[in-house]
Amino acid sequence: MKLSTKKKIYQGIAFNLFRLMSGILVVVLISILSFIVVRGIGVISWDFITKMPEDGMTKGGIYPAIIGTLCLVAGSMLFAFPVGVLSGIYIHEFVKDNWFKRFVKLMTNNLAGVPSIVFGLFGMSLFVNTLGFGDSIIAGSLTLGLLALPVIIRTTEESLKSIDNVFREGSYALGATKIQTIRRVVLPLAMPNIITGFILSIGRVSGETAPILFTVAAYFLPKLPSSIFDQVMALPYHLYVLSTSGTDMEASRNMAYGTALVLIIIVLLLNLIANFTRSYLSKKVKH
Amino acid sequence: MKKIFEKVIEGILMLSGTVTTLTVLLIIFFLFKEGIGLFGKSPTEEGFTVAVNRENPVNELSTDQIKNIFDQNIHNWNEVGGNNDSIILFRMDDLFNYYTEEELAGIDTNMNLLTSKIDEVIDKNKGIIAFISSKEIPQNPNSKLIHIKAIGLGSFFGGKEWFPTAQPVAQFGVYPLLMGTLWVSLLAILIALPFGLATAVYMAEIASPGVRSVLKPVIELLAGIPSVVYGFFGLIVVVPLVQQIFALPVGETGLTGSIILAIMALPTIITVAEDAIRGTPRSVKEASLALGASQWQTIYRITIPYASSGITAAVILGIGRAIGETMAVLMVTGNAAVVPHSILEPMRTIPATIAAELGEAAKGSLHYDALFALGCILFIITMIVNLTVQMISGKRTRNKLR
Numbered sequence: 001m002k003l004s005t006k007k008k009i010y011q012g013i014a015f016n017l018f019r020l021m022s023g024i025l026v027v028v029l030i031s032i033l034s035f036i037v038v039r040g041i042g043v044i045s046w047d048f049i050t051k052m053p054e055d056g057m058t059k060g061g062i063y064p065a066i067i068g069t070l071c072l073v074a075g076s077m078l079f080a081f082p083v084g085v086l087s088g089i090y091i092h093e094f095v096k097d098n099w100f101k102r103f104v105k106l107m108t109n110n111l112a113g114v115p116s117i118v119f120g121l122f123g124m125s126l127f128v129n130t131l132g133f134g135d136s137i138i139a140g141s142l143t144l145g146l147l148a149l150p151v152i153i154r155t156t157e158e159s160l161k162s163i164d165n166v167f168r169e170g171s172y173a174l175g176a177t178k179i180q181t182i183r184r185v186v187l188p189l190a191m192p193n194i195i196t197g198f199i200l201s202i203g204r205v206s207g208e209t210a211p212i213l214f215t216v217a218a219y220f221l222p223k224l225p226s227s228i229f230d231q232v233m234a235l236p237y238h239l240y241v242l243s244t245s246g247t248d249m250e251a252s253r254n255m256a257y258g259t260a261l262v263l264i265i266i267v268l269l270l271n272l273i274a275n276f277t278r279s280y281l282s283k284k285v286k287h
Numbered sequence: 288m289k290k291i292f293e294k295v296i297e298g299i300l301m302l303s304g305t306v307t308t309l310t311v312l313l314i315i316f317f318l319f320k321e322g323i324g325l326f327g328k329s330p331t332e333e334g335f336t337v338a339v340n341r342e343n344p345v346n347e348l349s350t351d352q353i354k355n356i357f358d359q360n361i362h363n364w365n366e367v368g369g370n371n372d373s374i375i376l377f378r379m380d381d382l383f384n385y386y387t388e389e390e391l392a393g394i395d396t397n398m399n400l401l402t403s404k405i406d407e408v409i410d411k412n413k414g415i416i417a418f419i420s421s422k423e424i425p426q427n428p429n430s431k432l433i434h435i436k437a438i439g440l441g442s443f444f445g446g447k448e449w450f451p452t453a454q455p456v457a458q459f460g461v462y463p464l465l466m467g468t469l470w471v472s473l474l475a476i477l478i479a480l481p482f483g484l485a486t487a488v489y490m491a492e493i494a495s496p497g498v499r500s501v502l503k504p505v506i507e508l509l510a511g512i513p514s515v516v517y518g519f520f521g522l523i524v525v526v527p528l529v530q531q532i533f534a535l536p537v538g539e540t541g542l543t544g545s546i547i548l549a550i551m552a553l554p555t556i557i558t559v560a561e562d563a564i565r566g567t568p569r570s571v572k573e574a575s576l577a578l579g580a581s582q583w584q585t586i587y588r589i590t591i592p593y594a595s596s597g598i599t600a601a602v603i604l605g606i607g608r609a610i611g612e613t614m615a616v617l618m619v620t621g622n623a624a625v626v627p628h629s630i631l632e633p634m635r636t637i638p639a640t641i642a643a644e645l646g647e648a649a650k651g652s653l654h655y656d657a658l659f660a661l662g663c664i665l666f667i668i669t670m671i672v673n674l675t676v677q678m679i680s681g682k683r684t685r686n687k688l689r
Contacts, residue, residue: 004581011583015493021485022494022502028550029505032512032520083303090304094297106677107308113604113673114314114666115611117638121645121662125317129650146310153307179293200511207513210613210638214645236515236614243519244618260516267511271504 033264040261043254049262052222057242058251062259067224068137068232069206072216075141075228076205080148081198087149088156088194093182112150116210119147124214136229140216147211148201155197159190192281196274203270207263209236235263318666321659326443328653329435330456336421337455338430340413345369347434350442353456356416364414372414379419382408398422406430418455438653443660449624449635451644451654459657461664463626467634470627471541471620472609475548479605482549483556484598490557491564492586510554518618521547526619533631539621541634547615552605559604563597564590600676607672611665613638637661 051061091108095101123143133139163186171181209217217237225232242256243249330350331337337353339345345367348356355361356374364372382391382401385408394401402425409415410429417430424430436442438459446460490502525546530538567590575585591598621633622643641658648654 007581007584011581014583014587015489018485018489018493021482022489025482025486025509025553026502026505029509032517032550033508035520035524036516083306086300086303087306090300094300095304104304104308106674107311109677110670110673111307111311113607113611113669114311115613115638115669117611117613117641118314118318118662118666118669121641121659122314122317124645125321125659126313130317149307149310177289177293179296203511207511207515209513209515210642213642236513239515239519240614240618243515243522256519260519263513263516267513268508271507271511275504 036257036260036264040257040264043258044261048258053220053255054222056248056252057220057255058248059255062233062235062238062255062262064222064224065233065235065238065259066262068216068218068234069236071137071225071232072140072144072212072234073202073206075137076144076148077198077202078145079142080145080152080201083145084149084152085156085194088153088160089182089187091153092157092160093178093186108150108153111146112154116147116208117213119143119211120214122146123211128215134229135214135216135218135231137216137225137232138228140212140232140234141228143211143215144205144208147208148205151201151204152194152197155200156190156194159193159197160186162193163189192278195281196278199270199274199277203267203274206266206270207236209234209240212237235259235266239263314666318659318662321656322663323656323660324651325438325459325653325656325660326440327437328656330438330458330653331435332454332457333652334421335418335455336424337433337435338409338417338419338424338428339433340409340415341429341431342413343369343372343431345433346431347436349436350438350446350456350458351448353433353435354448354450354453354458357418357455370413375412375415377408377412377415377417377419379423399425447626449640451648451657457653457657459653459660461637461661463624464635464637464640464661465664466626467541467620467624468610468636468638470630471544471616471634471636472548472606472612474541474545474630475552475609476602476606478545478549479552479556480602483553483601483605484560486553487557487560487564487598487601488586488591491561492582492590506554506557509550510558514551514612514614515618517547517551518615521615521619529631535631537621537633539619539633541620541627541630541632544616544620544634544636545630547619548609548612551612551615552609555608556601556605559601560594560598563594563601566597567593596679600679603672603676603679607669607676610636610672611638611669613642617642637665641665 048061049066050063052063054060091101091104095104120143123139123146127133127139127142128135167185167189168181171185176184212234216231217234218231219241221231221233239256239259242252242259337348343364345364348367352361352367356367357376359376361367362373364370364374382404386404391400391404394404402423405417405419405423406425406429409417416433424432435456443459444461444465446458447462448458448460449463450458486502486506490499494502521543525543526538528538529535529540529543529546571589571593572585575589576582580588616636617639620635620639622635622639623633624635624640625632627634641661644654645658648658
């Protein structure tokens with residue numbers, strides 16, 4: 001009896017400690033978010049998101065940075081989404097479980113672990129210098145696309161894995177070819193999870209700074225891009241510039257809070273949308 | 288017709304399947320192509336050379352020796368193996384100390400006059416060491432060129448000074464950057480580990496579904512916040528905090544970077560560790576409970592040891608993530624390229640160095656190559672981290688099957 005009370009006390013201490021430490025995590029997140037929301041909410045206005053920066057980036061808005069980030073997200077996803085999904089399909093549906101599959105998986109995992117600044121170096125060396133794109137949307141988009149590839153491939157693979165073989169065999173039994181089966185049966189079932197991965201990788205791409213430092217980002221460029229060979233401003237780089245090397249740091253502090261809040265809102269929204277599509281689309285598929 | 292169509296689609300699929308492999312190979316090729324360019328080259332700026340008097344017995348100097356000579360830490364030639372002559376420094380501008388303006392009239396246009404005068408100065412002064420453009424050496428010089436030891440792997444990894452644009456010789460010593468990176472990221476993991484493991488265990492074994500449904504999005508959001516936002520938060524909140532608590536002259540220290548990195552590495556650690564803990568078979572846990580062990584005893588005697596390889600993988604992945612993180616670290620660690628003695632000093636990491644300096648380095652210059660060489664180091668470190676993790680998790684699945 002005595003022993004079991006002792007056990008209970010230990011268990012109580014341990015569990016409460018774990019609860020406390022997990023609670024601290026929540027507190028940290030809330031304090032980061034609330035800090036930026038409280039300071040940034042007053043800055044955000046219609047003008048802030050639709051006007052050019054003025055007076056050495058201490059006044060005006062962040063319109064070109066928003067447009068720049070949109071361009072980069074669109075460009076990188078145009079490249080990474082189809083390639084990533086096709087790659088995931090190939091690895092999961094076509095390759096047999098042999099050394100080749102293990103090798104390709106290993107390479108995908110390795111690519112996922114490569115630091116973003118290395119992508120920046122690589123993008124600069126290949127796209128900017130060797131292929132001669134210069135600092136441009138296309139160079140930045142391709143660099144960001146390569147960075148997002150492993151995430152999309154992995155989520156595609158995971159969602160294909162979760163589909164029961166019964167569906168595939170049922171389709172084959174009706175005389176469908178492999179490609180038909182994938183297109184008509186497997187992909188529609190896997191789509192909710194693939195879309196979720198896609199949305200989350202948009203979040204990642206829109207927040208990355210290191211890969212665009214030397215491939216596309218402009219310090220200050222108060223006009224909109226006219227072609228894919230133009231430089232653009234981008235939200236994360238703009239925040240970096242405002243908080244470390246602005247012309248007048250005190251005066252541009254408010255703009256920095258606003259930019260950080262816009263970035264946070266984008267990430268929050270994308271997470272929400274991802275969770276929503278996951279539950280909505282998977283319900284739809286079941287019916 | 289249909290068959291051809293399907294073959295084409297299969298071909299496209301196969302091409303996409305190899306894209307990551309191709310990218311990794313391309314990264315290796317381009318990184319190392321530029322990075323290797325650093326080695327075997329003289330550390331002086333291109334087109335410049337170091338010359339001495341012909342009778343000076345010194346033929347070769349190392350980068351450190353030249354730097355110390357021009358910084359006037361070495362005053363006599365006998366300190367570097369020469370005669371007992373005091374060292375006279377000579378740069379282009381010093382020519383006007385040796386000649387009057389009349390003697391140098393028209394020197395801006397007359398290249399021959401310039402080279403002959405420089406040659407004359409070097410000839411007349413036994414202890415001189417001149418840092419001049421190689422164009423300013425005449426055909427039959429009275430001076431002697433000093434051979435500067437080329438940049439090698441030894442001086443790259445062992446060098447304690449990182450002055451990539453210093454004159455007359457640039458110094459590319461990675462040691463302080465490597466140490467900075469390791470200090471900052473290892474401390475970050477030490478901070479993150481207790482929180483990460485506690486949360487992982489809590490989420491996998493203890494928390495009710497309701498609590499889990501709160502914690503999971505919290506962790507997803509922590510993972511989703513961009514690194515510049517972490518850097519910004521660190522700069523405005525954590526930096527002054529660290530400065531006040533430890534009464535430091537500046538708050539941008541290695542510790543500040545570690546705290547921010549710890550928060551950033553947490554989601555990785557938690558997700559991977561939680562997966563590993565969940566992987567413990569129910570039967571094993573139930574056997575322990577049936578023997579009268581409490582839930583807590585089962586967790587730390589059975590579940591955690593069973594999941595230990597997965598937890599190790601989580602920790603290593605977290606370290607890898609911390610080592611490669613760029614922007615947040617760049618913004619809060621102070622970026623002093625010196626060998627760290629205490630975690631409360633400003634430090635500089637490898638990724639931060641690349642991000643801060645690549646914009647200023649001219650393409651093809653030594654500095655540019657050196658930054659790519661840093662990228663190679665980073666790439667190799669993360670490769671090792673990834674392969675280790677794969678090995679550990681590969682072993683785990685094999686053990687489970689047995």
